[in-house]
Amino acid sequence: MRVILERSNLLKSLNHVHRVVERRNTIPILSNVLLHADGASLEMKATDLDLEVNEATAANVEQAGATTVPAHLLYDIVRKLPDGAEVMLKTDEDGNAMSVISGRSSFRLQCLPQSDFPELSAGQFTHNFRLESAAVKTLIEKTQFAISTEETRYYLNGIFLHTLEVGGKLKLRSVATDGHRLARAEMDAPAGSEGMPGIIIPRKTVSELQKLVDDPDVPVTTELSDTKIRFTIGSVVLTSKLIDGTFPDYQRVIPTGNDKQLIIDRESFARAVDRVSTISSERGRAVKLSISDGQVTLAVNNPDSGSATEEIAADYSSDPIEIGFNAKYLLDVAAQLSGSEAKFMLADAGSPTLIHDTADEHALYVLMPMRV
Amino acid sequence: MAETETPRQLPLDLGHTPGYSRDDLVESRANEQAVALVDRWPDWPAPVVVLAGPAGSGKSHLATIWRDMSSALPLTASDIEAHLGARDTAQPVLIDDADAGVLDQNGLFHLINQVRGAGSTLLLTARRFPSAWGVTLPDLASRLKAAATIEIDEPDDLLLAGVITKLFADRQIEVDPAVVQYLVRRIERSLSTAIGVVDRLDRAALEQKTRITRALAAEVLNALDEGQAEFDL
Numbered sequence: 053m054r055v056i057l058e059r060s061n062l063l064k065s066l067n068h069v070h071r072v073v074e075r076r077n078t079i080p081i082l083s084n085v086l087l088h089a090d091g092a093s094l095e096m097k098a099t100d101l102d103l104e105v106n107e108a109t110a111a112n113v114e115q116a117g118a119t120t121v122p123a124h125l126l127y128d129i130v131r132k133l134p135d136g137a138e139v140m141l142k143t144d145e146d147g148n149a150m151s152v153i154s155g156r157s158s159f160r161l162q163c164l165p166q167s168d169f170p171e172l173s174a175g176q177f178t179h180n181f182r183l184e185s186a187a188v189k190t191l192i193e194k195t196q197f198a199i200s201t202e203e204t205r206y207y208l209n210g211i212f213l214h215t216l217e218v219g220g221k222l223k224l225r226s227v228a229t230d231g232h233r234l235a236r237a238e239m240d241a242p243a244g245s246e247g248m249p250g251i252i253i254p255r256k257t258v259s260e261l262q263k264l265v266d267d268p269d270v271p272v273t274t275e276l277s278d279t280k281i282r283f284t285i286g287s288v289v290l291t292s293k294l295i296d297g298t299f300p301d302y303q304r305v306i307p308t309g310n311d312k313q314l315i316i317d318r319e320s321f322a323r324a325v326d327r328v329s330t331i332s333s334e335r336g337r338a339v340k341l342s343i344s345d346g347q348v349t350l351a352v353n354n355p356d357s358g359s360a361t362e363e364i365a366a367d368y369s370s371d372p373i374e375i376g377f378n379a380k381y382l383l384d385v386a387a388q389l390s391g392s393e394a395k396f397m398l399a400d401a402g403s404p405t406l407i408h409d410t411a412d413e414h415a416l417y418v419l420m421p422m423r424v
Numbered sequence: 425m426a427e428t429e430t431p432r433q434l435p436l437d438l439g440h441t442p443g444y445s446r447d448d449l450v451e452s453r454a455n456e457q458a459v460a461l462v463d464r465w466p467d468w469p470a471p472v473v474v475l476a477g478p479a480g481s482g483k484s485h486l487a488t489i490w491r492d493m494s495s496a497l498p499l500t501a502s503d504i505e506a507h508l509g510a511r512d513t514a515q516p517v518l519i520d521d522a523d524a525g526v527l528d529q530n531g532l533f534h535l536i537n538q539v540r541g542a543g544s545t546l547l548l549t550a551r552r553f554p555s556a557w558g559v560t561l562p563d564l565a566s567r568l569k570a571a572a573t574i575e576i577d578e579p580d581d582l583l584l585a586g587v588i589t590k591l592f593a594d595r596q597i598e599v600d601p602a603v604v605q606y607l608v609r610r611i612e613r614s615l616s617t618a619i620g621v622v623d624r625l626d627r628a629a630l631e632q633k634t635r636i637t638r639a640l641a642a643e644v645l646n647a648l649d650e651g652q653a654e655f656d657l
Contacts, residue, residue, distance in 0.1 A: 202633045207596050231435045231630040297596050300438035338431035376431055404436060423432040 053117025055089040057109065059130060059137040059154065065096050065107040066127045068288050071260060072098040072105045073123040084120035086169045087141065087150075089113045094141075097169070098123050103257050103292045104172040118166040119143050121150050129159050174282055174291050177275035181244035185265040185285070188272045191226040192262045194237035194415045197384045199255050200230035207297030211258050214250035214299075215241045222246060227302050233381050234302060234418040235388070249278050252295035257281070264288055306418055307404050310397035314343055315367035315410075318394045321348075322386035328352045328360040329379035337379045338422045343398070344372040352379070375401045376424030385417045435630040440595045444488040448593075450586030454577040455482055461574050462490045466516075470572040471540050474522070475549045477576025480615030482587075483549040487520050490547055494518075504531025513542035523550040523557045533564040536571075579615055584608045587615055591622040592636070597629075599636050606638050610645055624648065 069085055077083045086097040086106075092113060097106035133139065133154045140153040143163065152159040183191075192211065200208035212227040222241040227234065253261075264285045265272060273284040282291045329339055332352045342349040348366045353359045375398060386394060391411030398405050407417040442448075451459050458475055461468070477483050491498060496516040499507055502525045511517075517535060539546045550557065553575075554568035579587065585601075585608045592599045611617050625644050629636045 200633070202635070204597055204629065204635045229436060229438070230633065231438060232433055232633075234436060298441070300440070302438070304439055305436040378433060402434060418436065420434045420436050423434060 053087070053089050053119055053141065053143045053150075054115035055094050055111045055113050055142075056138055056140045057094060057111035059133050059139050060135065061109040061111070062094070062139055063127075063130050065094075065109045065287075066123075066130055068107050068264060069096045069098045069105050070123040070127040071263070072100055072103055074100055075124070081120065081164050081168045081170065083122050083124070084164055084169070085123035085126060086118065086120045086166055088118040088166070089141075090116045099170060099172055100256075101170060101172070102254065103260065103290070105260065105288065105290050107288045109287065117143060119147060119150055119163045120166055120169050121161040121163055125161060126152070133157065172291055172293075174280050176277060177280070177282065178277045179244060179248040180273070180275045181242040181248075183242055183272050183274060185268050185270055185272055187239055188261065188265045188283075189268075190239065190414075191224070191237050192258055192265075194388055195226045195228040195235040196258055196262065197388065198228040198230055198233050198235040198417075199258070200228075201255070202230070205231070207252060207295060207299055210252040210254045210295045212250060212252050212299040212302070215245050215248055227299070229300075229302060229305075229418075232378070232420050233385070234305060235385075236302075236306070236416045236418075238414045248276060250299060251276060251278075251281065252297060252299055253281060254292065254295055257290070257292040261290060264290065305404055306416070307397070307399060307406055310399045310403075310406055312343075312370035312373060312398040313368070314348070314396040314398060315393050316348060316364065316396070317366075318386055318389050318392055320364055321366075321394060322383055324350050324362045324364050325379050325382045325386070328362050329383075331358055331360045332379060333357070338376045338424045339379045339382065340374060340376045340424045342372070342374045343368055345369060373398055373400065375405070376422040377405075377419060378422055381419055385419060388415065388417065433631055435627055438630075442594045443590070444485055446489050448590055449482070449485060449489065450583055450590055452580055452583035452586065454579050454583045455486075458482075458486055458574050458576050462486050462493075465490060465494055466545060468545055468572070470570065471544065472536055472546045472567070472571035473548070474554055474568070474571050474573045475547065475576065476551065476553050476573060477549075478578060478614060478616070479551060480617075480619050481576040481579065482615070483576065484520055487518055487547060487549050491518050494545070496545075496547065499535075501532075502526045502528055504528040504535055506531075508534055508538060513538050514544055516545045516547070519546070519548045521550065522548040523552050527557060527559070529559060529561040529564050533561060533567060536564070536567045578613055579618075581608050584611075584613060584615070584618055588618050588622060591619060592626075595622075595626055597626070597636065600638075603636060603638050603641055606641055607645075621645070621648065 088095040093108045094111040095108040129152055137154045142151045150161050150163050195211055215222055215224050223238045224241040224245055225238040227236045261283055270286045275282045279294055325339055328350045329337055329352055331354050333354050340351045349363050351361045385407050389409045391409050393410045395408040395410055396405055401421055404418050404420050409415045475483055494516045496518040498518045501519050501522045505528055553573055559565045585604050588604050588607055611621050625636055628644050
């Protein structure tokens with residue numbers, strides 16, 4: 053293989069691809085990126101066996117061929133080369149090493165044969181639809197923070213994507229929960245998504261996808277089956293396994309009868325939560341909200357260090373209520389809201405609280421209180 | 425709750441779907457007769473069979489398996505008579521939890537006659553034997569006496585361990601067999617206790633966002649022993 057290409061093109065593609073590669077691997081080939089030069093392009097591919105990303109970029113192929121080299125190493129080299137440089141990638145006669153040559157720099161990297169590189173066979177896809185990048189971004193960003201990181205409940209380690217009919221219209225919904233809070237975003241279902249299975253997209257796939265949808269002008273083509281999903285964003289193709297589990301019937305935890313409405317300025321609320329929680333201990337980051345007519349008092353009590361309170365004005369006219377929340381969860385939700393005000397719908401100190409985004413009726417958050 | 429207590433995060437009640445298929449059924453010596461009975465249908469010792477066993481011993485599970493294989497009509501013990509006129513007398517009938525509430529004695533009497541007349545089958549499940557149901561209608565009492573009664577015993581270790589594993593599997597949680605053994609050795613030997621313990625352990629793990637370990641199991645069992653109602657909401 054002998055190929056010459058722009059450093060910027062190579063860097064851009066490697067940047068998309070190399071992130072999939074785990075820093076520590078017990079299987080050596082999984083540390084490598086597959087390079088395949090043919091026609092007028094260089095294709096790069098990386099996998100962790102659950103997720104695969106590949107991208108092709110324009111290149112001057114002098115001799116077609118393929119090999120694999122350590123992904124992070126190659127990325128770091130290309131990253132440090134000067135902007136505007138041209139890079140030549142050239143394998144040895146015996147194929148055991150590849151040279152990276154640019155200007156006066158020259159590197160030799162050990163190769164592993166491309167035939168050892170694992171293929172993530174995608175199988176047949178049953179559904180296929182297109183979404184705008186912005187739509188994908190919304191579905192991810194509104195819910196990603198609530199994905200569980202606790203591995204026992206593997207079925208919560210991702211975003212649940214499914215369609216359902218709301219008021220006679222088919223909606224595409226993303227939902228994530230860690231058992232303490234839940235986030236839900238929805239939009240009109242795109243053509244082609246009708247009848248798709250409810251799927252759980254793993255956390256790592258979600259975060260890779262999120263980084264790939266930064267360009268708002270590029271549509272995202274989604275193909276999926278019961279077990280796999282593939283996103284095509286411009287020249288990048290991301291294929292991933294799905295989580296083999298059943299997402300809980302989340303609708304049962306979204307309360308419908310909460311009648312105590314609290315409307316509060318989002319930013320001053322978040323700042324106040326952040327301030328009073330300074331005093332809280334690492335273990336129990338609880339903030340007690342005492343909500344009464346037109347006012348919320350936030351209080352944190354840490355037996356080891358002291359206490360803090362802050363009062364903020366709010367729009368509230370129901371019976372007074374005292375309720376505790378994890379400060380971090382309140383801040384996480386506040387950070388998601390796009391409106392200047394947050395709307396809380398409360399029931400009591402032991403039941404789930406609903407939080408609405410006043411500027412986005414398609415997003416919804418459920419937060420379980422803390423006993424304080 | 426005392427003022428100094430550490431604040432506790434409450435978990436969302438995400439629920440789970442219990443598996444009621446034949447594959448989910450845990451078999452052991454304690455329930456082998458009952459399992460054999462269900463598997464043997466329609467070759468039954470009598471047209472009317474009563475399955476008696478303690479709470480959580482798998483009666484409803486067995487009844488569900490049987491209902492699926494026999495396409496039986498499920499009826500409630502307190503409301504039988506009203507359904508007798510319209511039904512196809514050849515269709516088998518299932519009455520789950522026959523001794524749970526007020527028994528429609530007249531209805532049951534007529535139902536048994538119908539079932540016998542049509543050569544069909546009736547399965548009743550109950551916690552106690554029919555003689556303890558407080559039947560006052562002499563004709564019904566004698567009909568029930570003629571029914572075949574199969575008992576599910578209190579669980580042995582094998583069944584208890586199997587059920588605990590199944591209960592976690594219902595919640596899509598894989599648990600280390602050592603934790604299951606730890607529970608089997610320490611909890612009261614009843615399936616209803618097993619259900620309660622698994623439920624609390626599941627909630628505690630979700631609350632603390634941790635794995636289900638022996639340490640967590642010990643914590644939950646201690647809390648239970650101290651009669652702490654903390655884990656109930």
